[in-house]
Structures are given as C-alpha cells and as structure tokens.
Amino acid sequence: MNYTQIQSKKVSPHSDVFHEQRHISFCAGCGHGSLNILLAEIIEELGIQTKTVLVTGVGCGSASGGLQRVDIVGTPHGRASDVCTGVSRMLPEKTVVQYSGDGDSCAIGLAGLLHSCARQENFIILIYNNNVYGMTGGQLGPTTSEVVPTTTFLGGRDKDVQGFPLDIIDLVTPLPGCVFAARERLTTGKNVFHAKKTLRKAFDLHLSGVRGIKLIDFLGNCNVNWKGDRTFTPITANELIDNEVSRYFKLGVAKQPQTAIGGQQPAIIS
Amino acid sequence: MFETNGTNGNSRNAPKLMNGCAAMGLGAIRAGCQYVAAYPITPQTEYLEYMSQALPATGGVFQQLNDEISSIMACYGAAAAGAKAMTASVGPGLTLMIDGLANAAGAELPMVLGAMTRAHVGVSAGLLPAQSDIRMLKGGGNGDYHLPILAPASCQETAELTFAAFVLAEKYRTPVVVVIDGFMANMMEAVNFQKDVPAHEAWDWSVGHTRDAQVYVTSYYTPEADTATCYRLQEKYRVMREREVLYEEFMTDDAEFVIVAFGIMARVAKQVVVSARQQGIKVGLFRPITIFPFPENELNQIARGVKSILVTEMNFGQILIDVKLAANGACPVHFYGQPAMPIKPMQLFKKLRELATDGHG
Ligand SMILES: Cc1ncc(C[n+]2csc(CCOP(=O)(O)OP(=O)(O)O)c2C)c(N)n1
Ligand code: SF4
Numbered sequence A: 001m002n003y004t005q006i007q008s009k010k011v012s013p014h015s016d017v018f019h020e021q022r023h024i025s026f027c028a029g030c031g032h033g034s035l036n037i038l039l040a041e042i043i044e045e046l047g048i049q050t051k052t053v054l055v056t057g058v059g060c061g062s063a064s065g066g067l068q069r070v071d072i073v074g075t076p077h078g079r080a081s082d083v084c085t086g087v088s089r090m091l092p093e094k095t096v097v098q099y100s101g102d103g104d105s106c107a108i109g110l111a112g113l114l115h116s117c118a119r120q121e122n123f124i125i126l127i128y129n130n131n132v133y134g135m136t137g138g139q140l141g142p143t144t145s146e147v148v149p150t151t152t153f154l155g156g157r158d159k160d161v162q163g164f165p166l167d168i169i170d171l172v173t174p175l176p177g178c179v180f181a182a183r184e185r186l187t188t189g190k191n192v193f194h195a196k197k198t199l200r201k202a203f204d205l206h207l208s209g210v211r212g213i214k215l216i217d218f219l220g221n222c223n224v225n226w227k228g229d230r231t232f233t234p235i236t237a238n239e240l241i242d243n244e245v246s247r248y249f250k251l252g253v254a255k256q257p258q259t260a261i262g263g264q265q266p267a268i269i270s
Numbered sequence B: 001m002f003e004t005n006g007t008n009g010n011s012r013n014a015p016k017l018m019n020g021c022a023a024m025g026l027g028a029i030r031a032g033c034q035y036v037a038a039y040p041i042t043p044q045t046e047y048l049e050y051m052s053q054a055l056p057a058t059g060g061v062f063q064q065l066n067d068e069i070s071s072i073m074a075c076y077g078a079a080a081a082g083a084k085a086m087t088a089s090v091g092p093g094l095t096l097m098i099d100g101l102a103n104a105a106g107a108e109l110p111m112v113l114g115a116m117t118r119a120h121v122g123v124s125a126g127l128l129p130a131q132s133d134i135r136m137l138k139g140g141g142n143g144d145y146h147l148p149i150l151a152p153a154s155c156q157e158t159a160e161l162t163f164a165a166f167v168l169a170e171k172y173r174t175p176v177v178v179v180i181d182g183f184m185a186n187m188m189e190a191v192n193f194q195k196d197v198p199a200h201e202a203w204d205w206s207v208g209h210t211r212d213a214q215v216y217v218t219s220y221y222t223p224e225a226d227t228a229t230c231y232r233l234q235e236k237y238r239v240m241r242e243r244e245v246l247y248e249e250f251m252t253d254d255a256e257f258v259i260v261a262f263g264i265m266a267r268v269a270k271q272v273v274v275s276a277r278q279q280g281i282k283v284g285l286f287r288p289i290t291i292f293p294f295p296e297n298e299l300n301q302i303a304r305g306v307k308s309i310l311v312t313e314m315n316f317g318q319i320l321i322d323v324k325l326a327a328n329g330a331c332p333v334h335f336y337g338q339p340a341m342p343i344k345p346m347q348l349f350k351k352l353r354e355l356a357t358d359g360h361g
C-alpha cells in the first residue's frame, strides 16, 4: 500500500464536521483530502450537519465516509446515484450528497448517474476526477486523458484502442434534470479556494429548493498512482492538471439556473 | 384489470379476484410498503401496473428506473433511509439484481423482492413459466449469505406471504424473496386479505432521522467490523433456521411415499395424493413454504419413515438438492419435473403409481 497514514486530531481548523482522531487513508498531497475539507467546511457553514446524508461510492473517496461526521450510506462500486435516488426520494427534506471517483461515476456508474439527471432526481453529485482508477493502482478509465500515464497504458490513453476521454460535463449539461454542472480543479491554494465557491453555489442552489441534479467534476491528482512511463510528486502532478489535463476538460460553470444564483442569500429549508 | 369484485360487491371485506402479481402488491401495501423501484418484464408487469396506482394512493413512491441494477440499488437507498422498500422481477432481471441483493444482505438492509419465474436459460428457451431461479436467489451473489425465500401456492397465500416477507425483512434486517412462477403470476383467484400494520417509524439504525450519533449504513467499514459482520450474518441464519421454517404436511402420518413439491406444483400434488389414496396408495405431501430456511429436520423425519420420496417441480430440480440433503440417504429420492407448464395430475399420478408398484420404491 502506498497510503501515508496521517493521524490528526482535527483535520481542518475550520470544521467540526470532521471526525477527530480518525485515520485518513488518502495519500499525502492527494486532492481527495482537499475536497473533504471543503465539504466539511461547507456543511458546517450552512449548519446542515444533521440534515445531510453522504452517499459514498467505491474508490479512494469512500474513505470520506469515515471522515465526515454526518449520516453515511456506503454503496457498491458504481451504484451511488441509484442509492441517492432511493435515499432522497424517501428523505426529500435532506441534503443528499454523492461522493464518487471518476471511475465510480463515469465508468461503472454512468447509466445510473445519467438517468438520475434524466429523472431530475434531487441531490448533489461530487466527482473526484483523477483520470484513473486510483484505488486499484492507477489503471486507465474512460476519463483518462492522453497526458496522464496509467499502469495499463503507460504513456496515457492510446486512442486507437481506447478512443477518446469522456467528458461528464458535456454529457449532463443538455439534460434538463441537471440544473447545475461545473468543473473545478483541486491544485493550488487559489484553485481550491475557487472550487469551494463553486461547491457552495451548488449547495446554496440545492438548499434554495431548486430541484434537480447539481454536479461538480473536480480535477485532482493521483500523485502516487500516476505511474506509467513517469512518476510524480504532488506538486508535479498538480502542475500536469493545471497545464495539460485542464485543456482536455473545460473548467468553469457549464450550467446553472439563470436566476437562482448570485443575488440574495437563498433560504435554507429546515 | 388486476382485480374484480367478488359477488359481495364493493365492500373492503369482500374477496376479490386477483392474479398473483396483484396479490403480491396487495400484501405489500398492507404491510406498509413505502417505496417501489422496478423495471418491466413479463410476467411481472401487472405487479408494476398495480403498484403504480396502489402505492401513491397510500402516500408511497413508485418509480420506474433504467434497469434492474438501479432498481434494487434504489431500494437499498430507500431502506437505508428507513423506508419499507420492494422491487420485483423475472429471470434476466433477477440475475441483474443478484449483486444488489448480496450487497443489501451484507449491509443488512431490509427489503422485499418479488420473483416471478420463467423457464428460460439466459433469454433462450422462452417466456413460459417454470419454478426456476430458486438456486440463484438463495445466495447467488458473492460471499456467504442466504436470503429467506417464501414460496406461496395460491394468490391468497401470495398476499399473506408478501406481508410476512416485510415482517421477516424488518426482523432480521435482510432482503426477503417471495417467489411465484409465471403461471401463478397471471392466474386469478379469490383473495381476501385484511391485515394491516401500525404506521411505520423509520428504524433507529437508518440514516436521515436526526439523532445525537452519526449513523453509518454500509456493507464494509474496518477489517474488524467486516469480520464481525460475517459472523453476525451466520448467527442470523442459524436463528432463522431455528425459528422461521414454514411447511405444510398433508396425509403424511401413515404415508409410505411422500411427494415433495412447492408453489403451484404442491397443489397438483395434493390432488394426486387424494386420488392415489382412493386407490389404496399410501402417499402424503410435504410442501416447503420457506425454501430458505429449508424444513430440513422435518423432512429428515419423514425420510426416515417412508419407502421413497418423489420430488416434483416445474423445472429440472431446483429444490431437489435441498431434499436430498435433508433425506441424507434415509430413503431414495426420485425426481419428476418439466418446465413450461405445471405437470398434470394424471402425469404425476402415473409416475407415483410406477414408484409404488415397481417394488423398489
Ligand atoms: C464491481 C466492482 N468492480 C471493480 C471493483 C474494484 N475497484 C475498487 S475501487 C476501483 C476504482 C475506483 O476508481 P475511481 O472511482 O476513479 O476512484 P479513485 O480511487 O480514483 O478516487 C475499482 C475498479 C469493485 N470494487 N467493484
Ligand atoms: S486517488 Fe491516488 S493519490 Fe489519492 S488517495 Fe487514491 S491512490 Fe492516493
């Protein structure tokens, strides 16, 4: 195992939503850690700790189930959108959040995710898109761009065999049931801060009562398991995202309701 | 379409003519079912159509999802959220649900699955009914688990046992299967089922019901908890084997031969027992109602006192293995089966007479 186990009393100085004294199983420098901190902070800022149900997919991100101090439903690989459907239909007043990797959501779980959008289910989908199956060691997946080395296609995606990377934002944006779609990157401090603002927008929109899927694709590194024909440090891995990966995957808010965001503070449904 | 009023008019207490699909729906509604997610497949479609009207009328949610994988997993979500959930399917759809069932068994989520069984292998060999898929449903997914399987023999019993399945699912925190063959799914009979349950309150282990502690519903957590789950599941199955076995015996007391049959074949067998008795053949019927937990001890007792057992199924032997294990060599176990149509009483009678007269039993 490549995992660096960091034991810490409180991961984020800003949030009580994190469990104290839990092992964090993310590798050092992995953006899964950043995303979990952002999520915990926002849940705390909005005061929705007891109103949130976190549904974790299978991948490195499933460890977020052990970190966030909210109600958790663990799911088998690829089924988080389906499970969110059942949870949110039975608990319509809760904020249901899917936390998935790109493999979990865009490979094995793509059908469930797209149909959740088509049915205008009402939950938030967070994708940690590291362009590989991180947990199983860094194999190529449908979201792998040509510039990310993998353990099965060492130099990155071989277009003759594997075709082209799948862009989840392109897929969900045309669906009316998806009301918010955006891509962020968890690289530099500045970019992480920007990502937080977008994440907050998705939550605000959800809490303001706008029904539908709110999806954010977060580009992040897998610095340990990006290891085909070259290896990375957290810093060089983040540079690859900023300089190259984000050319394949367009950044920014691709879709949002015309009116609901910006202006005044949306009401929080209790 | 699914039900017509009996001769007593419209009153709630009047028996209604219903097919197996609708009877299953009725049992579920009476048991307080709150969520159904499913995908259509013959001959389960009338269950869908019934539930699409009956469930919203009682405040529940009925959804059609993109496939059976999503359907069972949405039930997993609904159950995790504290609701009574159900889905139903047939052969190819049940196959797609096996993963979800294993996961729900591991995560200890109660839910009910209606199974209407057909004769085909994959999608080959057609739409006709058969008592198939039992072996797959008992625990076809990964890992050491079992699912309780209830096998009614009439539309009335389908309503009753679907109701019972919800009770069992809640009691043991497990998916429970109610299995009827395609013939019963479409067959209409008088059904009169009035039972009700008190309003359901979400289970205290379910998510989304604000409490002091965080609730974690999952099939895995830490290595220690994982191992503990394996043992906890086995303990549950032990208790079920002890307490939840259901079966029916008919004229077995002095029987020299016993027919073992479940579901609709048990009704055929009962007729054969009656007419064989008139001709002096001392035969009885043993009908397992729970296929898991299987009435192993009870059947073993019978096997010790008879010349032979004849298992008859509308398939090529789905419970035959269980019967052989139960008999454990105490008497010969013969088999007579066919797919696609219930075996006719005359056919079964001939088979029985052969056994009774050829000396070796
Ligand atoms: C049905 C099934 N197939 C394969 C696996 C093995 N598996 C575990 S995690 C994983 C990849 C997860 O990748 P991703 O969702 O991108 O998350 P990451 O670890 O990269 O954050 C796979 C393939 C599994 N658990 N279940
Ligand atoms: S995604 Fe990669 S870097 Fe991050 S925890 Fe998983 S293996 Fe480690």
Ligand SMILES: [Mg+2]
Pocket (backbone or CB within 6 Å): A059, A101, A102, A103, A128, A129, A130, A131, A132, A133, A134
């Ligand atoms: Mg990944």
